[in-house]
Amino acid sequence: MRDVAVIGVGETEFGELWDRSFRDLGIEAGLRAIEDAKITAEAIDAVYVGNMSAGKFIDQEHVSALVADYAGLADMHLPTVRVEGGGACGAVALLQARMAIASGMHDVVVVGGAEKMTDVGDVQAAEILASTADQEWESVFGATFAGLFAMMARRHMHEFGTTREHLASVAVKNHKNGALNPNAQFRREVTLETVLSSPMVAEPLGLFDCAPLSDGAAALVLCAMDEARKYTDTPIRIVGSGQASDFLALHDRRSITTMDATVAAGERALKAAKLEPKDVQVAEVHDNFTITEILAIEDLGFVEKGKGGPATLEGLTALNGKISVNPSGGLKARGQPVGATGVAQAVEIVTQLRGQAGKRQVVGAQRGLTHTLGGTGATAVVHIFERGD
Amino acid sequence: MRDVAVIGVGETEFGELWDRSFRDLGIEAGLRAIEDAKITAEAIDAVYVGNMSAGKFIDQEHVSALVADYAGLADMHLPTVRVEGGGACGAVALLQARMAIASGMHDVVVVGGAEKMTDVGDVQAAEILASTADQEWESVFGATFAGLFAMMARRHMHEFGTTREHLASVAVKNHKNGALNPNAQFRREVTLETVLSSPMVAEPLGLFDCAPLSDGAAALVLCAMDEARKYTDTPIRIVGSGQASDFLALHDRRSITTMDATVAAGERALKAAKLEPKDVQVAEVHDNFTITEILAIEDLGFVEKGKGGPATLEGLTALNGKISVNPSGGLKARGQPVGATGVAQAVEIVTQLRGQAGKRQVVGAQRGLTHTLGGTGATAVVHIFERGD
DSSP states (O other): OOOEEEEEEEEOOOBOOTTSOHHHHHHHHHHHHHHHHTOOGGGOOEEEEEOSOHHHHTSOOOHHHHHHHHTTOGGGTOOEEEEEBTBTHHHHHHHHHHHHHHTTSOSEEEEEEEEEOTTSOHHHHHHHHHTTSOTTTTGGGTOOHHHHHHHHHHHHHHHHOOOHHHHHHHHHHHHHHHTTOTTOSOOSOOOHHHHHTSOEEETTEEGGGBOOOOEEEEEEEEEEHHHHTTTOSOOEEEEEEEEEEOOSSGGGSSOSSSOHHHHHHHHHHHHHHTOOGGGOOEEEOOOSBHHHHHHHHHHTTSSOTTOHHHHHHTTTTSTTSSSEEOTTOHHHHTOOOGGGHHHHHHHHHHHHHHTOOGGGOOTTOOEEEEEEEETTTTEEEEEEEEEOO | OOOEEEEEEEEOOOBOOTTSOHHHHHHHHHHHHHHHHTOOGGGOOEEEEEOSOHHHHTSOOOHHHHHHHHTTOGGGTOOEEEEEBTBTHHHHHHHHHHHHHHTTSOSEEEEEEEEEOTTSOHHHHHHHHHTTSOTTTTGGGTOOHHHHHHHHHHHHHHHHOOOHHHHHHHHHHHHHHHTTOTTOSOOSOOOHHHHHTSOEEETTEEGGGBOOOOEEEEEEEEEEHHHHTTTOSOOEEEEEEEEEEOOSSGGGSSOSSSOHHHHHHHHHHHHHHTOOGGGOOEEEOOOSBHHHHHHHHHHTTSSOTTOHHHHHHTTTTSTTSSSEEOTTOHHHHTOOOGGGHHHHHHHHHHHHHHTOOGGGOOTTOOEEEEEEEETTTTEEEEEEEEEOO
């Protein structure tokens, strides 16, 4: 397999962006990444797009062709591929793009992720998100994402003594980081008290335990490592990737307090990179709910099983803690335009490894990791990145 | 790049299958392919799924995880990837799966394609199909697929003298072939008179110029060529693949009587395979409307531009004609469960090259080609297959 590096990154701000369409957002992120990579359109061999549900959010399927068209690339007749894997679609797209270069089929590939969620009402958006759980056994009976993750949280409390304060500390940390990120949807800190007293959504998850609905897009330019130095002095290598699936419905799983897909994806990525969790200084993990980040840092091996809550409350995962988790603000504070998530996580890690993260810079970051979930954990993807020097 | 071969094929019957769900269909096709390949579940490294719009047809996104789960593979935590590219999604999924093996990431991959279209009404299905055209410039103003392809047909008549008889001859041929295919939706011949006198859908396209809405699934097992002979004596190599995009909306294209994406995809696949159109004996091409097959055989270089109609009427593309086009019956007679199309085309070509196509066998077929369109031609994918011996 040929080595692959990230040579360009771009993103839009995340938020309720009523003045911009899906097309606008995808193009803005893509052009920023292309500009950052200092490549011309002629260098691009293919475009990959991560998108969860444009068909339902904006009535537009086939967004792969749309993105190339509106980026002004239609005349080049590039291959364009849309990948969907629930909330993990951006990370799955990145993996497919990596394979396309690794195979020798392409040399330079643009990977974008985008979602425009706020054109529909909140209830409809919740229904669309729930369509990535098991429609016939969960969603059709009224189970929402918040309800399903609440069950995981409640069970985690029961098994490991996790408290609402532990959960809330994830939100406090991620808002603190998000306040330092100019592209974040929520650029303000919140107190533990604010999170704990927020209206209940699905007990024990309150409003501030839940990531928002968002519009936004992110993009990467990938290049074969042996060509990367033509374009940049700081190529960021993808040194390991792992993807795994699990039972779609929660009730079929071995456990709902361990995400087996996360465990498998993490082990596969670390094995491919010949690394251990302790070798990673910075991680962007899936935190659509506060419980999800706790499960992620446990299942990725950053902390002992059951200790994710206390570790977070004690600051081990804070910016420049033992391991910096979600320096971007995560899905919680940066925002959650679903298709963009996996790509935006990679944008943050590359920015960190380049040393360009400004006020939220993780000091001395050499290796970073992204972790992205689809559905309630039926898909998990982990990528590990390393400075090329 | 590592060589890749098809070592197993499977499909369901196509039709209005009201007794079977999306899940049932996907699993049936997948298990048949696995059985045909004589592999065990443990050999499978990954699953790829082509699906256009399960989110809208059956309210279920994230069908990648679903398929692995319902196939009994969830415990293996395989990577599963859903690819969408309008009507081309099955063919795009096949290309991604090929790259995954070519890259060295995987050795054995199952590729499935499925769609369950008849659970919604005809009007809603037409709207869903139209969401793969340009929503903001075409579909929202009421343009249907039939309407958009009718414009291509009318213009082709104007530029090249194509007649309704020429168009109708595509349907007559494909029904004749479909009558020989036990899995086809329409297993009966039709006369030119029947096609010409069928109710008008979008002038000049009558009912028999249009492929039906269908339920169905198809699957392939791919394997690295250097491992393929462990499983089969007749591996069918994929010797060339090409994919291309174009402007999403018809009105932006250079021409609506030449599909530039088809031209580019065909040239790329033939170049990769070091072949010319005359080297191919059998082709499955996209014929969602009769005009589409005429455009395809012209743009792939099988006949001179503008001569697709007369060539078809004269029998050049009939079974065991100069080149056998759509021996399966094509989308027109075999049926059109959109996500399954690209995969089912490959199933037919592999079956032909193995010499197992029964009454519709193309005598002496050594090389075959599939051509699949997304939207009104904004995505095109071509794969070329060859007997391994």
